Amino acid sequence: MNRLIISFLAFLPLICMAMNIDDFKQPYPAGTAMDGNPNFIGTAWLYPLSHEKELNVPMFNVTFEPGCRNNWHRHSGGQILIATAGVGYYQEKGKPARRLFPGDIVEIAPGVEHWHGAAPDSWFAHLAIECNPENNEVTWLGPVTDAEYLEATKNPENVTELTPRQQAIVAIASYAAIGDTDGLTKALEQGLTAGMTVNEIKELLIQVYAYCGFPRSLTALGVFKNLLSERMAKDITDPEGDSATVVSDIDKYGQGAETLSKLSGIPVDAPAPWYEDFAPGINTFLKEHLFADIFGRGVLPYTDRELATVSMLTALGGVEPMATGHIGICRHLGVTTPQLNSLLDIIEYNIGPSKTEPIRKIVNR
Numbered sequence: 150m151n152r153l154i155i156s157f158l159a160f161l162p163l164i165c166m167a168m169n170i171d172d173f174k175q176p177y178p179a180g181t182a183m184d185g186n187p188n189f190i191g192t193a194w195l196y197p198l199s200h201e202k203e204l205n206v207p208m209f210n211v212t213f214e215p216g217c218r219n220n221w222h223r224h225s226g227g228q229i230l231i232a233t234a235g236v237g238y239y240q241e242k243g244k245p246a247r248r249l250f251p252g253d254i255v256e257i258a259p260g261v262e263h264w265h266g267a268a269p270d271s272w273f274a275h276l277a278i279e280c281n282p283e284n285n286e287v288t289w290l291g292p293v294t295d296a297e298y299l300e301a302t303k304n305p306e307n308v309t310e311l312t313p314r315q316q317a318i319v320a321i322a323s324y325a326a327i328g329d330t331d332g333l334t335k336a337l338e339q340g341l342t343a344g345m346t347v348n349e350i351k352e353l354l355i356q357v358y359a360y361c362g363f364p365r366s367l368t369a370l371g372v373f374k375n376l377l378s379e380r381m382a383k384d385i386t387d388p389e390g391d392s393a394t395v396v397s398d399i400d401k402y403g404q405g406a407e408t409l410s411k412l413s414g415i416p417v418d419a420p421a422p423w424y425e426d427f428a429p430g431i432n433t434f435l436k437e438h439l440f441a442d443i444f445g446r447g448v449l450p451y452t453d454r455e456l457a458t459v460s461m462l463t464a465l466g467g468v469e470p471m472a473t474g475h476i477g478i479c480r481h482l483g484v485t486t487p488q489l490n491s492l493l494d495i496i497e498y499n500i501g502p503s504k505t506e507p508i509r510k511i512v513n514r
Contacts, residue, residue, distance in 0.1 A: 175234035177210040191217025207279040218266025226285025229278040230255040237273035239265040246301035313343040322460035325369035346390025352448040393446035405436035
């Protein structure tokens, strides 16, 4: 195994959020672990969903831990896969791998050699429907090697391109937005492990109030304070990092308008948004407070703040117009479609597809 593959596989524990089968949210039971199955690399779980033999439609829920995949194989009668949770891959022999999200359907013709399984950084579940069961036999072939798997999942259009630090920002922001204190604690530890400073995390949690309200922000800050106290009791010292700067009160509206222009690429003198005429007060608060007072504090670069914002809005749900605007800002700042999909993968994995599906449509529009 070459050094690149070893480094890649060693990186997986950091980016997989250290969850187990009981934490993985999916619509069907996981079933029984297929420990020691020679046709799988990694652990997969199997649960039968069809019980009436007269229906003649064998159907199973199959769950894969991150990095798990089955061997190359073929079905004499074909197969249908329906992705239900997490992120996975399907690949036919000689073709590029296809990245699978919940709702994706794969129709596998009889005799086609293929494999399927989880993404390197996500649990994955799909329904497996056996076609033509009266004469459908599975022929298991060789394993999908680490080199084949790495090559299949490293396609620039598919690979997770968020750094460990950015992944932590996504997790912290989304958990804080919905008030999930247990998930937030794990995400905060992930952020510190990824090298975030105490002040960077504080700044992120302060920003939460601008999009989710003071209660969520103060709750999150309290969780972080308790975590730091626990770590100090264990003689773990985390770096404080740079302190925030105070924005000048001189023409704060103009400062905010200039910052928004830098973020969005829209000139300051562009036609006013609808809310400026309808509710001038909110426009003043946005310019003076959000984009001047908060975004002007430094500590976090604009890209980190916007990744956090999209994460908060996704977790909140029901604010697609605002999410669309901030996705546009992310693109202007150089965030790619694969990176935005990776952001959604993390939230979908942690919180569920109901939050990410509307935003994924916007990202991949």
